Amino acid sequence: MTELERLEAMLRARPTSLSNEQRREAYEAQGDRFPLAGDVAVEQVDAYGVSAEWTSTPDASSDKVILYLHGGGYVWGSLKSHRHLVSEVGRAAAMRTLALDYRLAPEFPFPHALDDAVCGYRFVADSGFRADQVAVVGDSAGAGLAAALLVRLKELGMQQPACALLFSPWVDMRATSESYNVNAKRDPVLSRDIMQFLAEQYLGERPRETPLASPVFADLSGIAPLIIFVGATECLLDDAIALTRAAGLADVSVHLEVWPTMFHIWPTYHQLLAEGRRAVARAGWLLREAMERERDAV
Known part of the structure; x- marks a missing residue:
């Protein structure tokens, strides 16, 4: 059995009928399973009322930063659950990271997470970083939140970051795309039922096409360049493709990578999966390249 097959078997064996509290505990346990490098x-820091934390490795630049928004469907996930991924993306990019513990639904539904993301971006700016020295990175719901943040920054008249890198972005809360059907048996992490449940937790009675929750429906013109990673076997494959198309039609620079045989946010498992390590390294390289390109353009 290959390492990918072992990992997929482990993911499929996880219990599915868990309460939100149990699922949050499971995410926290992931933080214990995947410890930080020494x-x-x-x-820890307070980012204008939002719990957050800086992480850095010895080679991290003092003048470049990643604002990281974790995944978990806007309902689960935390600083602890994603710390091992955040810190290694920062290492690969040679940048400091600021991860946000934004408020979660259903206790704090839309737009609380987005409001917290704006606070985090303001905090980074007030910490001495110019917009062209900032990259926004997120995974899954956090990647959707990152895309929504760019739109919201435009609405507020704030400068765009150098770029946004999105791992397996969730950007369409309708959960009706064809990849949910095609990859129903291939994706060991997500399903249409799970995503529809999470959309209800986050949006309640709001339309699923609400642009700042489903940014594939937003006016994307003028937002920062996008770098998108998605797995070929995941239910959100079409979300990534739709976002790429929408951004391209809005004259936004987009770099899309579809990774064969990979499942939802496979870089999370970089400690167990060679392709996860490759993706983290590749993401770091692309972030550095985007920063250099933005610096040269200023």
Whole structure:
């Protein structure tokens, strides 16, 4: 059995009928299962009312930063659950990271997470980083939140970051795309039922096409360049493709990578999966390249 097959078997064996509280505990346990490297420095901070933390490795640049928005369907996930991924993306990019513990639904439905993301971006700016020194990164719902943040920054008249890198973005809360059908048996993590449940938790009675919750429906013109990673076997494959198309039609620079045989946010499992390590390294390289390109354009 290959490492990918072992990992997929492990994911499929996880219990599915869990309460939100149980699921949150499971995410926290993931933080214990995947410990930080010994050279990662962590500093807790308050980002204008939002719990957050800096992480950095010895080679991190002092003048570049990643604002990281974790996944978990807007309902689960935390600083702890994603710390091992955040810190290694920062290492690969040679940048400091600021991860946000934004408020979760259903206790804090839309637009609380987006409001917190804006606070985090303001905090980074007030910490001495110019917009062209900032990259926004997120996974799954956090990637959708990152895309929505770019739109919201435009609405507020704030400068765009250098780029946004999105792992397996969830950007269409209708959960009706064809990849849900095609990859129903291939994706060991997501399903249409799970995503429809999460959309209800986050949006309640609001339309699923609400642009700042489903940014594939937003006016994307003028937002920062996008870098998108998605797995070929995941239910959200069509979300990534639709976002690429919508951004392209809005004259936004987009770099899309579809990784064969990979499932939803496979870089999370970089400690167990070679392709996860490759994706983290590749993401870091692309972030550095985007920063350099933005710096040269200023």
